[in-house]
Amino acid sequence: xxxxxxxxxxxxxxxDRERELGLLEQATLSLKEGRPRHLALFGLRRIGKTLLLMExxxxxxxxxxxxxxxxxxxxxxxxxxxxxxxxxxxxxxxTFWALTGGQGDxxxxxxxxxxxxxxxxxxxxxxxxxxxxxxxxxxxxxxVSAALDFPExxxxxxxxxxxxLLDEFTELAVLxxxxxxxxxxxxFRAALQRQxxxxxxVAASAISAMQHLVQDGQSPLFLQFESVEVARFPLDATLAxxxxxLGATPAxxxxxxxxxxxxxxxxxxxxxxxxxxxLAQTASTLTAADAERAFLLETLTRDGRIYNxxxxxxxxxxxxxxxxxxLKAILQTLAEEEGLTLSEIARRIRKGAPxxxxxxxxxxxxxxxxxxxxxxxxxxxxxxxxxxxxxxxIEVDLFASRTILAPLLADLEAQHAxxxxxxxxxxxxxxxxxxxxxxxxEMDGVWFGINGRLALPIFTxxxxxxxxDGQVEVDALAETESGDRWAxxxxxxxxxxxxxxxxALAAKARTLNxxxxxxxxxxxxxxxxAYAEAHDILISTRADLEKIxxxxxxxxx
Numbered sequence: 001x002x003x004x005x006x007x008x009x010x011x012x013x014x015x016d017r018e019r020e021l022g023l024l025e026q027a028t029l030s031l032k033e034g035r036p037r038h039l040a041l042f043g044l045r046r047i048g049k050t051l052l053l054m055e056x057x058x059x060x061x062x063x064x065x066x067x068x069x070x071x072x073x074x075x076x077x078x079x080x081x082x083x084x085x086x087x088x089x090x091x092x093x094x095t096f097w098a099l100t101g102g103q104g105d106x107x108x109x110x111x112x113x114x115x116x117x118x119x120x121x122x123x124x125x126x127x128x129x130x131x132x133x134x135x136x137x138x139x140x141x142x143x144v145s146a147a148l149d150f151p152e153x154x155x156x157x158x159x160x161x162x163x164x165l166l167d168e169f170t171e172l173a174v175l176x177x178x179x180x181x182x183x184x185x186x187x188f189r190a191a192l193q194r195q196x197x198x199x200x201x202v203a204a205s206a207i208s209a210m211q212h213l214v215q216d217g218q219s220p221l222f223l224q225f226e227s228v229e230v231a232r233f234p235l236d237a238t239l240a241x242x243x244x245x246l247g248a249t250p251a252x253x254x255x256x257x258x259x260x261x262x263x264x265x266x267x268x269x270x271x272x273x274x275x276x277x278x279l280a281q282t283a284s285t286l287t288a289a290d291a292e293r294a295f296l297l298e299t300l301t302r303d304g305r306i307y308n309x310x311x312x313x314x315x316x317x318x319x320x321x322x323x324x325x326x327l328k329a330i331l332q333t334l335a336e337e338e339g340l341t342l343s344e345i346a347r348r349i350r351k352g353a354p355x356x357x358x359x360x361x362x363x364x365x366x367x368x369x370x371x372x373x374x375x376x377x378x379x380x381x382x383x384x385x386x387x388x389x390x391x392x393x394i395e396v397d398l399f400a401s402r403t404i405l406a407p408l409l410a411d412l413e414a415q416h417a418x419x420x421x422x423x424x425x426x427x428x429x430x431x432x433x434x435x436x437x438x439x440x441x442e443m444d445g446v447w448f449g450i451n452g453r454l455a456l457p458i459f460t461x462x463x464x465x466x467x468x469d470g471q472v473e474v475d476a477l478a479e480t481e482s483g484d485r486w487a488x489x490x491x492x493x494x495x496x497x498x499x500x501x502x503x504a505l506a507a508k509a510r511t512l513n514x515x516x517x518x519x520x521x522x523x524x525x526x527x528x529x530a531y532a533e534a535h536d537i538l539i540s541t542r543a544d545l546e547k548i549x550x551x552x553x554x555x556x557x
Contacts, residue, residue: 003061005073005102006054013244013270014055016237017048019433023228024056024201031161031199032069038192040169040214041203043230044367044380045313046267049203052230053165056201060163061101069161069199072097072151077168083140083181087133087147088112094151095120098162125153140180141187148191155197162198169202170209185213189220200225207367207379215463226436227463229429232264241266245273248283257288261295268382271298271305296408299386310386317366326351326359331368335388339375373473428464428475428490431519431545435462435478435488437552447548448517449532449539456552457484465512472508485514492521497539499527506535519545 020041027037043049057071072094079089089110096102096109099119108114112130120126129150136142155162166172175184192200202225204210214225233241238259243249254276262268275294280286298304314331318324329349334340340348346356360376363369370379378384389408438456445452457480465477465487476488487509491497497520509516517538518524524532524539532539540548 003058003102006058010051011055011058013241014051015241015244015266016233017052017055017230019430020052020228020230021056021059023433024052027199027201027226028056028060028069028163031163032067034161034196036161036196036199038200038225039202039228040210040225041201041228041230042207042210043203043205044207044232044265045205046265046309047230047232048266049205049230050167053167053201053203057102057165065101067160069163070098070101070158071163071165073102073165073167075167076171080171080174083144083175083178084133084137086175087143088130090147091115091126091129091133091150094154094162094164095123095126098151098154098158098160123154123157125150125157129153140178141182144175144181144184145187145191148188149194151198152191152195160197164198164200166200166202168204170204170206170213173209173213183220186220189224192221192224203230205367208365223461228433231429233259233266233269234264235259238262238264238269241269242273245270246277246283250276250283250286253288254286254291258291258295261291263381265380265382267309268298268306271309275304299382300389300408306382307386310383313368313380313383314387317363317368320366321362323359323362327363330356330359330363331387332391334369334376334378335384335391338377338384341374341376345376374470427492427521430549431488431490432462432464432476434545434549434552435459435476435486439552441552443548443551447540447544449529449537449544457486459486472511474505474508474512477512477514485512486517487512487514488517488519490519496520496522496525497528498525499531502528502531502535502537502539506537509537 023039027039030037041049041052053073057073060067060069060071074090074093079093080086092109092111092115093106095115096104096106108118109120112134115121115126115130129146132146133143136146151162151164172184172188175181181187202210202214213219214221214227216222235256239249239255242255242258258269258272258276262272272291272294275298276286276290277283279290279294295306298306299310301307318327321327326349330345333345333348342353342357342360345360346353349356351359360369360371364371367379368383369376371377378387436459439458441456443454443456445454448454457478459478460481462476462478464473464475466473474487475490476486478486478488487505489501489505491501497518502516502518502524505516505518515536515538517540518532519540519542521542523541529539531537
């Protein structure tokens with residue numbers, strides 16, 4: 001039976017994500033064995049987090065529709081309104097999924113009368129929880145706590161485990177707008193501490209808010225979740241998705257160019273590929289020029305999906321932050337030239353540094369900007385391109401000639417360096433996932449720039465690190481149970497790493513009392529290699545890293 005919650009046309013487009021699905025599978029199997037693990041999925045909007053949850057949920061139901069682990073999907077954005085409505089609907093949705101596997105009439109489970117008169121009528125925990133919610137009308141915090149405690153009680157009564165997939169999890173914080181609730185995240189943590197039959201997979205598009213919830217040392221949920229980044233597609237996944245959309249394989253140059261333009265973002269790939277299908281009679285005749293034209297039409301015409309997505313993202317993000325005019329000026333400034341420092345931005349918008357810092361922080365909190373090494377960039381380079389063109393008052397129509405599009409294509413070329421940086425960040429995420437799979441395997445020391453063999457540590461925590469004062473930042477700080485650490489930097493540009501970069505990494509590693517490891521896409525200068533050998537710095541090239549990853553993932557190969 002085709003699940004109603006996962007339309008066939010969407011499932012037909014599902015591509016790649018085997019790494020992420022593997023992690024979800026491991027967490028589910030761990031829950032089945034009575035060892036709950038909780039995962040937090042991060043990723044840009046429209047990058048495929050919800051589809052990933054649906055794919056895992058569907059695969060699990062196909063394998064074991066009445067198994068000991070029952071999946072539950074909840075869209076928190078849809079659910080979180082008032083504390084009372086949230087509590088009743090949360091109880092209803094958890095019951096619906098646990099009893100039906102997501103099939104049938106969901107709405108009948110969302111009212112007390114429907115719950116008590118339907119398939120859940122004989123469940124003692126349902127009646128007791130609804131009674132608690134009714135008697136606690138004057139205590140919204142108690143209502144929320146009772147709702148969050150309910151899945152554990154239901155799992156116990158059913159004699160199973162529940163895997164709760166909570167989409168747009170950061171919306172839970174909205175309940176804090178009610179003074180009587182105040183701290184919903186603390187209530188969630190308290191419930192989590194009382195539970196042994198539940199596994200959580202939480203996801204959200206608000207990256208900064210999600211990081212604050214699960215990675216900030218001041219958050220009640222600090223260290224409760226394992227972070228999994230849902231990154232952009234690599235080239236092979238982009239080509240696979242293009243083939244699924246078109247139903248045929250385009251020329252290699254067209255697919256590669258599309259990947260460069262979209263940066264591997266699945267939504268952008270879908271939009272541009274669909275437009276490409278209108279430009280040629282057959283997929284085999286599509287060219288790189290068709291990919292360029294399709295991208296421009298999708299991004300710069302009013303009926304383009306990317307145009308409307310960027311407009312939505314821009315407007316809704318600015319509406320959530322204060323100081324619209326100044327924020328807009330900052331975005332326009334960085335659309336013209338990225339990589340500016342705080343003082344440079346302050347000069348250009350004619351504001352003081354302290355005030356500018358506050359505005360930049362606001363733009364980071366709504367995920368429009370990121371800060372790297374004291375310089376500011378757009379999180380999404382396609383959005384940056386859209387803002388840059390819109391600022392100049394340029395729009396094109398569907399019948400724009402190549403002469404009109406030519407200067408816009410030149411602007412696109414200037415974006416490639418930035419797209420390369422974005423893909424580098426995706427590679428950072430993959431490297432961290434590889435390090436989480438280190439399990440004492442023995443490796444050829446040559447892959448790390450040393451002689452002999454190297455036994456990989458078993459890390460209990462691997463995450464990006466930035467000190468509170470912002471002075472020390474590494475792409476990954478990994479720690480073993482005994483306290484041994486690795487400080488890791490990934491250099492994914494076309495520039496060869498020199499001695500200067502390794503000196504800086506060594507200084508950071510000393511501060512962190514960690515073993516330094518540098519991975520470079522383009523290799524190392526002879527001076528850098530000599531410095532690494534003299535100062536016990538591990539170094540790996542792109543080819544080395546690929547060998548390490550294969551050995552970690554497939555030790556028998």
